[in-house]
Amino acid sequence: MKHFLLAGGCTAAMSLLCLGTAVQAQQPDSGGPAAQPAAQPAAQPAAQEQQPAAPTVYVYGARDPAQPAYKNDSADLGPLGDQNLLDTPSSISVVPGSLMTNLQAYTVNDTLRYLPSVEIRDQQGFEVSRPQSRGFISSIVQNTRMEGLSIIGPIAYAAEDLSGITVLNGLGGALYGPEPPAGVFDYSIKQPTDNTLLRYTESYQSDGMLTEHLDAGGRGGPGDEFGYRVNAAYSDGESYVSGSNFNRKLASGTFDWRIGSNTVIEGHGDHYETASVGLPGAVSFDGAENGSTRNSILPPAIDPSETGYGEPGLGADLTTDIGLAKIRHDFGGGWTLDLGGLYESAERNLFGVADTLTDNTGDYTVVQNQYTAWPHMTIGSNSAYLNGKLETGGIENDVTLGTNGFINDTYSYRNAPTSPILGCANLADPSVSIAVDGRCASPTALGKTVAITAPYTSGESFGGLYHSATLTEQAVILGDTVHFNPQWALQAVLSDSFLDSKAFGKTGALTSDDDRNGVLSPTASLIYKPIAALTAYATFANSVEEGGQAPTSGGGITVTNSGAYLAPYTDHSYEVGTKYALNDRVLLTLDGFRMTQPNAQTIFITPTVETYEVVGTQRDSGSEFFVEGDLARDFSIYGGVTYLDPRIVSPGHAVVNGVSIDGKLVVGVPHVKEDMVLDYHPAATPGLAFTAVVHSETERAATDANTSFAPGYATLDLGARYSLPVLTRHHATFRFQVINATNKFYYSAIEDGAVAGSPSPITAFSGTPRTFEASLQADY
Numbered sequence: 001m002k003h004f005l006l007a008g009g010c011t012a013a014m015s016l017l018c019l020g021t022a023v024q025a026q027q028p029d030s031g032g033p034a035a036q037p038a039a040q041p042a043a044q045p046a047a048q049e050q051q052p053a054a055p056t057v058y059v060y061g062a063r064d065p066a067q068p069a070y071k072n073d074s075a076d077l078g079p080l081g082d083q084n085l086l087d088t089p090s091s092i093s094v095v096p097g098s099l100m101t102n103l104q105a106y107t108v109n110d111t112l113r114y115l116p117s118v119e120i121r122d123q124q125g126f127e128v129s130r131p132q133s134r135g136f137i138s139s140i141v142q143n144t145r146m147e148g149l150s151i152i153g154p155i156a157y158a159a160e161d162l163s164g165i166t167v168l169n170g171l172g173g174a175l176y177g178p179e180p181p182a183g184v185f186d187y188s189i190k191q192p193t194d195n196t197l198l199r200y201t202e203s204y205q206s207d208g209m210l211t212e213h214l215d216a217g218g219r220g221g222p223g224d225e226f227g228y229r230v231n232a233a234y235s236d237g238e239s240y241v242s243g244s245n246f247n248r249k250l251a252s253g254t255f256d257w258r259i260g261s262n263t264v265i266e267g268h269g270d271h272y273e274t275a276s277v278g279l280p281g282a283v284s285f286d287g288a289e290n291g292s293t294r295n296s297i298l299p300p301a302i303d304p305s306e307t308g309y310g311e312p313g314l315g316a317d318l319t320t321d322i323g324l325a326k327i328r329h330d331f332g333g334g335w336t337l338d339l340g341g342l343y344e345s346a347e348r349n350l351f352g353v354a355d356t357l358t359d360n361t362g363d364y365t366v367v368q369n370q371y372t373a374w375p376h377m378t379i380g381s382n383s384a385y386l387n388g389k390l391e392t393g394g395i396e397n398d399v400t401l402g403t404n405g406f407i408n409d410t411y412s413y414r415n416a417p418t419s420p421i422l423g424c425a426n427l428a429d430p431s432v433s434i435a436v437d438g439r440c441a442s443p444t445a446l447g448k449t450v451a452i453t454a455p456y457t458s459g460e461s462f463g464g465l466y467h468s469a470t471l472t473e474q475a476v477i478l479g480d481t482v483h484f485n486p487q488w489a490l491q492a493v494l495s496d497s498f499l500d501s502k503a504f505g506k507t508g509a510l511t512s513d514d515d516r517n518g519v520l521s522p523t524a525s526l527i528y529k530p531i532a533a534l535t536a537y538a539t540f541a542n543s544v545e546e547g548g549q550a551p552t553s554g555g556g557i558t559v560t561n562s563g564a565y566l567a568p569y570t571d572h573s574y575e576v577g578t579k580y581a582l583n584d585r586v587l588l589t590l591d592g593f594r595m596t597q598p599n600a601q602t603i604f605i606t607p608t609v610e611t612y613e614v615v616g617t618q619r620d621s622g623s624e625f626f627v628e629g630d631l632a633r634d635f636s637i638y639g640g641v642t643y644l645d646p647r648i649v650s651p652g653h654a655v656v657n658g659v660s661i662d663g664k665l666v667v668g669v670p671h672v673k674e675d676m677v678l679d680y681h682p683a684a685t686p687g688l689a690f691t692a693v694v695h696s697e698t699e700r701a702a703t704d705a706n707t708s709f710a711p712g713y714a715t716l717d718l719g720a721r722y723s724l725p726v727l728t729r730h731h732a733t734f735r736f737q738v739i740n741a742t743n744k745f746y747y748s749a750i751e752d753g754a755v756a757g758s759p760s761p762i763t764a765f766s767g768t769p770r771t772f773e774a775s776l777q778a779d780y
Helices: 097-102 107-110
Strands: 004-008 057-061 074-076 083-084 091-097 120-124 129-133 144-146 163-168 184-189 195-204 208-220 226-238 245-259 265-278 282-285 315-332 337-350 353-357 363-368 376-392 396-414 421-426 465-483 488-504 510-531 533-543 569-583 586-606 609-632 635-648 673-681 686-696 712-725 731-739 747-751 763-764 770-780
Touching: 091 586, 091 609, 097 163, 107 120, 107 129, 107 163, 163 315, 195 226, 363 533
Parallel strands: 144 184, 282 353
Antiparallel strands: 004 057, 074 083, 091 163, 120 129, 163 184, 195 208, 195 770, 208 226, 226 245, 245 265, 265 315, 282 763, 315 337, 337 376, 353 363, 363 421, 376 396, 396 465, 465 488, 488 510, 510 533, 533 569, 569 586, 586 609, 609 635, 635 673, 673 686, 686 712, 712 731, 731 770, 747 763
């Protein structure tokens, strides 16, 4: 139950109206009333200071659902455990459950769009994407986690199952073992509630998608030692394109067993399916990087709601099943033990389309995606951490000893699918493919008619699957934070990792094998706190990551090192920053950094033969500013701005496909990205709130040679919510929101297939058009 601290003229009966003197407690997952005492109220005016102090009265009641909780005090950093955000020597953002609920997020992509240092790197359609931080693309499994355990990245996860997402910007190799410098994305699942929770939400999203969501939690047993949290969701209907369809199914459960006061056993399982068809295909062009000059320029952004850019019945069909277990024990005296294990199986049926340009005037062929990599993936991951406090010579030490790792198996089609052409059209008139007797009239640049082929909608005709690769990682972590005095501390963490990557041919023969032992990834931070509310730090990190995997041959392209892993890379990072708690409700963060990573690309030897290799180094320099919390009683804020200078540097002036890449901007990464959530909830009208969300990006390079750019853009989301007066625990909340209220056409992501390890050309994905969302949430 929520504790309100009342003073002065506020009485218990008027507690819900005396909002000016009540400070809301945190509610990380919006899963039930919080159970934390409120902060002390602000000082009384001078005229009241001479009055006798009124007795403190605690009133227990349900929190006002209109009140947001956007400030985060701590984050789980794996082997380091829960850390106070103010004191951590790194850039960390936590997307809270309160924000996810108020802004009606359905997917992980919806949730991460509020972080200025994060981009969603779409690849093969809706939800088949990789998150990235500070301009570096993430890997398949090394950068994404659930409750600290490694999971598969480019697959769908439901926001209804999550209580928040923690993002560590920068290198995380010392904490989590080898991984790219794209940050760490840790998804927190909803936990059992101490109070009984029964919540039902009915949602609508234009043009006709309905979502039903049930969230239930509580505790049972003689001493309330058994806890549960169950989430079930179902969505179905037409998305923002006429003739499209989006279908989602979620079933999940989280349970815990409190054994005494010091031990908890936790278990979680979920099944999630999504199928999205008929949405716009990616705009694809070669950028003149394989010798062609027909389609070298990225065209203006299309209207994604217009029929014809996608194909009815074609898209992505994704399924994932997860089982997770943890044991936590508190020995007392500051010593804790955390053991965890996870298994995930993911199926990816990717049968979408790309509108592939054939010239610079908008002519294109509708080509079915030839993406064949890993239609089935599994991962088994583990973690074990022992944390405690030691005092030596009067100096306090926070020590960590632990291990984490995973085994990731991937499976590929025996017979690579072709890339059938389904029609031809022009971006200015996409509604009808021009077809005559099974052929489409020739776009001017082709100079010939093009045969139309029937699309494929499953992988059954590709000869089945074979085990194509296994990636194994295990890291041993040792860390110590030495507190010399209340002002100065030194944190050092070192991981010693064991890597093994194997690739296999269709017959099961081993085609590539790389085994590395004793690979070190250190980080060291100097921390200075001149006052309790201010932290300054300087951090150096050096991290090893598994080398990229070459794409498999297919779609008319032969890859000379098909499926092979490159040797491990070494990444570097330098970061300085400050964090300031303006008060107990607002946290400000400012940092600057410089990071490097070897840059691997596919290079064309001939128009149909390519190889995958390291060419130069990606060097990103920049700064970040972030603010979260309640700037005033009526006004909350969450967001910030990031500046980046992302470039490829090559001392040897490397030439890729005939073009020098030295000094060029990284494809798809803007110089400046801003994301800001504003929440106004006036005390004069309890239960009513208004939101505004501003997203903006400057222009982004659309080719490695920087010969074409995607223009900058800005979007505005507007919303309102109203909660019925909270007289008991039972209440209802209505939310309404307009995404992209000005209906701005823009590209949400630009994917360079050469960097991602794909033989496909550059693809640009359209941003969401104006979309209306409404929901009614009822708590019983």
